[in-house]
Amino acid sequence: xxxxxxxxxxxxxxxxxxxLQELGVHGLTVSEASGYGRxxxxxxxxxxxxxxxxxxPKVRIEVVVEDADADAVIDAVVKAAHTGxxxxxxxxxxxxxxxxxxxxxxxxxxxx
Amino acid sequence: xxxxxxxxxxxxTAWLLAATALVLLMTPGLALFYGGMVRTKSVxxxxxxxxxxxxxxxxxxxxxxxxLAFGEDAAGGLIGGLDHVGMSGLGPDSVQGxxxxxxxxxxxLTFAIVTAALVSGAVADRAKFGAWLVFVxxxxxxxxxxxxxxxxxxxxxxxxxxxxxxxxxxxxxxIVSGASGLALCLVLGPRMGFKKEAxxxxxxxxxxxxxxxxWFGWFGFNAGSALGANGLAAAAFLNxxxxxxxxxxxxxxxxxxxxxxxxTLGAASGxxxxxxxxxxSCGSVSLLGALVVGLAAGVxxxxxxxxxxxxxxxxxLDVVGVHLVGGVIGTLLIGVFAVESMTGGxxxxxxxxxxxxxxxxxxxxxxVAAYAFGVTYGIGKLIDVTMxxxxxxxxxxxxxxxxxxxETAYDHGVLGHGAPVSSSVVPHxxxxxxQA
Numbered sequence: 001x002x003x004x005x006x007x008x009x010x011x012x013x014x015x016x017x018x019x020l021q022e023l024g025v026h027g028l029t030v031s032e033a034s035g036y037g038r039x040x041x042x043x044x045x046x047x048x049x050x051x052x053x054x055x056x057p058k059v060r061i062e063v064v065v066e067d068a069d070a071d072a073v074i075d076a077v078v079k080a081a082h083t084g085x086x087x088x089x090x091x092x093x094x095x096x097x098x099x100x101x102x103x104x105x106x107x108x109x110x111x112x
Numbered sequence: 113x114x115x116x117x118x119x120x121x122x123x124x125t126a127w128l129l130a131a132t133a134l135v136l137l138m139t140p141g142l143a144l145f146y147g148g149m150v151r152t153k154s155v156x157x158x159x160x161x162x163x164x165x166x167x168x169x170x171x172x173x174x175x176x177x178x179x180l181a182f183g184e185d186a187a188g189g190l191i192g193g194l195d196h197v198g199m200s201g202l203g204p205d206s207v208q209g210x211x212x213x214x215x216x217x218x219x220x221l222t223f224a225i226v227t228a229a230l231v232s233g234a235v236a237d238r239a240k241f242g243a244w245l246v247f248v249x250x251x252x253x254x255x256x257x258x259x260x261x262x263x264x265x266x267x268x269x270x271x272x273x274x275x276x277x278x279x280x281x282x283x284x285x286x287i288v289s290g291a292s293g294l295a296l297c298l299v300l301g302p303r304m305g306f307k308k309e310a311x312x313x314x315x316x317x318x319x320x321x322x323x324x325x326x327w328f329g330w331f332g333f334n335a336g337s338a339l340g341a342n343g344l345a346a347a348a349f350l351n352x353x354x355x356x357x358x359x360x361x362x363x364x365x366x367x368x369x370x371x372x373x374x375x376t377l378g379a380a381s382g383x384x385x386x387x388x389x390x391x392x393s394c395g396s397v398s399l400l401g402a403l404v405v406g407l408a409a410g411v412x413x414x415x416x417x418x419x420x421x422x423x424x425x426x427x428x429l430d431v432v433g434v435h436l437v438g439g440v441i442g443t444l445l446i447g448v449f450a451v452e453s454m455t456g457g458x459x460x461x462x463x464x465x466x467x468x469x470x471x472x473x474x475x476x477x478x479x480v481a482a483y484a485f486g487v488t489y490g491i492g493k494l495i496d497v498t499m500x501x502x503x504x505x506x507x508x509x510x511x512x513x514x515x516x517x518x519e520t521a522y523d524h525g526v527l528g529h530g531a532p533v534s535s536s537v538v539p540h541x542x543x544x545x546x547q548a
Contacts, residue, residue: 045373046377047378047417049418
């Protein structure tokens with residue numbers, strides 16, 4: 001199994017969710033995140049004083065999928081989150097040893 | 113000061129009652145204006161400095177402030193007497209002009225309140241709350257009250273002897289608060305992280321709401337200063353609206369040219385700058401004059417707020433840049449735009465009055481600014497060496513809301529219905545549980 005983590009622009013969240021649903025991914029976790037990449041934040045102006053705000057708001061989407069589905073899921077997320085502008089985000093995958101469904105105690109792929 | 117009438121005029125009294133309530137509303141409005149501009153960790157402290165000013169100044173005013181400011185002159189136009197200490201001798205039948213004296217005293221009280229609250233903008237985020245509780249009454253008696261007497265008191269040297277004009281408080285309110293704010297922030301020193309960290313306003317909608325309430329109250333401030341429901345009040349009302357608008361537009365114009373963005377904080381600040389500048393002049397200048405006064409304040413004040421970064425004093429919320437500079441602009445421009453139809457005598461440079469009025473305005477500005485700065489600096493230093501003026505480093509870092517007031521303004525945790533995930537009721541709370 002793989003844990004796929006995607007850091008994307010908040011307004012692309014619905015697109016990513018829809019794309020994952022179409023692939024048959026049953027569940028996901030979304031959390032607010034902030035950070036920066038090459039674009040290094042943005043500038044705000046208050047009474048003529050400029051402030052460089054380096055951390056920009058993002059959402060982090062996490063899903064655990066079977067190894068065979070990982071590439072398709074990554075492709076779907078990248079396609080849905082893509083705008084072509086700077087700050088579109090990152091997607092990465094990590095191996096997962098164990099997954100347990102709390103309600104039933106099922107383990108492994110059955111718990112997804 | 114109008115001559116005493118036999119009895120109060122009901123129309124004038126009704127208007128001044130309303131105007132007094134409007135001016136009192138300016139202080140909660142200012143609390144929101146200032147509160148939105150500070151960081152989340154000290155918004156409650158900012159609101160509290162305004163709200164306690166209402167309570168402190170009211171008590172001081174009723175005890176002695178009114179008598180010293182508006183009692184019969186006791187010392188060459190410098191201070192009033194003690195005849196009305198504790199409001200003695202003033203009943204429902206006492207009349208000042210065409211309104212009850214106690215209403216006039218209350219109207220003037222609301223000016224003293226908002227002036228004290230204005231000073232708090234210079235000390236945001238770092239003043240000891242206890243020190244503020246001591247500062248306000250002492251400052252009100254030693255700074256506000258004498259200047260109010262000079263300008264509006266019977267026999268006061270500025271209006272009656274010098275012949276300078278100030279309709280609604282450019283000198284006692286705007287210049288005094290600005291110069292006092294400068295003195296106090298010099299004694300305090302800059303906030304931790306000044307010029308290094310971004311100290312952004314935490315809630316701009318709150319700033320806009322506060323600016324709106326200030327503007328609303330300002331009609332009572334300026335039009336109420338006619339002390340009657342009459343044409344002069346109407347003219348002051350329209351001048352106030354006009355100057356607020358050109359102030360707003362002037363500030364936005366500068367921002368668009370300089371920074372590339374017209375900001376909401378700029379719109380609020382520009383309107384306030386225009387209103388500050390028209391305060392002394394609303395009862396003296398033509399409508400054209402009012403439009404120019406507001407525009408000049410909007411443009412100049414938008415540059416003046418950056419002085420603190422160049423000169424290295426941390427006037428947190430720009431009391432100097434907006435109130436001192438705006439007040440000076442408005443007070444001086446009376447010498448340019450005063451019209452005889454409004455003043456009943458004095459004329460400005462533009463209307464054939466020569467340089468005389470401008471000179472008188474300048475003298476008043478310099479003396480009042482120097483007095484307010486000097487005395488406030490002294491009070492600040494005295495408090496600093498005795499009880500301490502500045503909050504501890506830990507309090508400032510953590511935020512004054514939590515460390516001084518044991519409260520936080522916002523609970524934005526999304527877990528457990530908005531409460532932080534670790535929150536629980538401490539056993540101590542049982543001690544205050546009401547008995548069944």
